[in-house]
Amino acid sequence: MAKLYIENSKNFGTLQPTEETVNFLLNYSRALSVIEYNKLKFEALLN
């Protein structure tokens, strides 16, 4: 009987990022603002 060395890809479907990562992204998004000056765009992270 041949051995299987690969994981069943169906199992990957249940994987999810942690709540912490999602919250970090949402907070990062809220904190990031783009300032436009003379056709130039600057990013600013405001905590």
Place this chain on the structure above:
Amino acid sequence: MIMEKERITDAELVSRYIKGDESALAVLIKKHKQKIYSFIYSKVFDRDVTEDVFQDTFIKVIRTLKLGKYNEEGKFLPWVMRIAHNLVIDHFRKNNRMPKFDNGHEFNIFSVISDSSLNAEKILIKNQVVDDVRRLIEELPEDQKQVLVMRMYNDMSFKEISENTGVSINTALGRMRYALINLRKVIEKHNIVLTN
């Protein structure tokens, strides 16, 4: 509110987010997180790396959208997947260990995966070899044995050996050389196999 937003298309959510509706991003992440996370995991097979790549993917998404550089309306998910894919490649480049999986008939899994851990048999053989070498060293003349033990087992430099034994560095080097020559001679003479 979120339930209602989940029925809205990605293009609409992206548009709302660009206009400043932060909750649209939460809906987009909630809607696609499983697909994107699973996609990354299927490439890297590591939860921590997946978490990092997932985070970097959305940081890039957020920055691109906020900077107004997004121009793929209606194709949000494939665009995010492409970013994730590129970041996975970057990850492997950084680690210099891109696994190559070839599903062809001639594929041999052992060409890419090796089991570096020792099994019970290999551990026994290794211990046997270590014992054999120690016994062979015991047979060497005292001066040669002393230098070899200091160098190989105590990890001392030849300068340190010279200071400890009261002989010059050249003498210590010479004794080491003869110790190895003598060991080889004994091994060859008795056909001793010292391999694992």
